[in-house]
Each structure stands twice: as C-alpha cells, then as structure tokens.
Amino acid sequence: MFWNAALYQSKHSFVFKHGESLLELLWPAPGEGILDLGCGTRELTCQTAAASAQVMRLDLDDAML
Numbered sequence: 001m002f003w004n005a006a007l008y009q010s011k012h013s014f015v016f017k018h019g020e021s022l023l024e025l026l027w028p029a030p031g032e033g034i035l036d037l038g039c040g041t042r043e044l045t046c047q048t049a050a051a052s053a054q055v056m057r058l059d060l061d062d063a064m065l
C-alpha cells in the first residue's frame with residue numbers, strides 16, 4: 001500500500017486535529033513511553049515528543065513515518 005503524505009495532509013488533517021484533545025487526556029510526561037500506532041504525518045507524535053515523552057511511531061507505510 002502506498003500513501004501520499006501530502007495528499008493525506010491536505011485531505012485528512014481533521015484526523016489529527018480531532019485527536020489533539022487526546023493529548024490533554026494523555027498528559028505526556030518527560031521520559032514516558034508512548035506508542036503511536038498509525039501515526040500518519042506525525043503531528044500528534046511531534047506534539048507528544050515536544051513534552052519530552054519517548055515516542056515510538058508505527059504506520060503501515062514507511063512514507064508516513
């Protein structure tokens with residue numbers, strides 16, 4: 001399967017925008033390990049890492065990593 005990251009970003013950004021409220025619930029702490037499955041274009045991954053959490057990301061397509 002091949003994903004076009006730019007197309008995903010332009011057409012499906014609502015996915016990560018909707019998920020931003022999840023970060024408030026997770027409240028990632030420095031050094032905390034978080035697994036991001038289906039990380040897409042990494043917006044939430046980057047926000048989680050900005051809190052100094054240790055984020056491992058997995059996605060079906062390497063282009064999305």
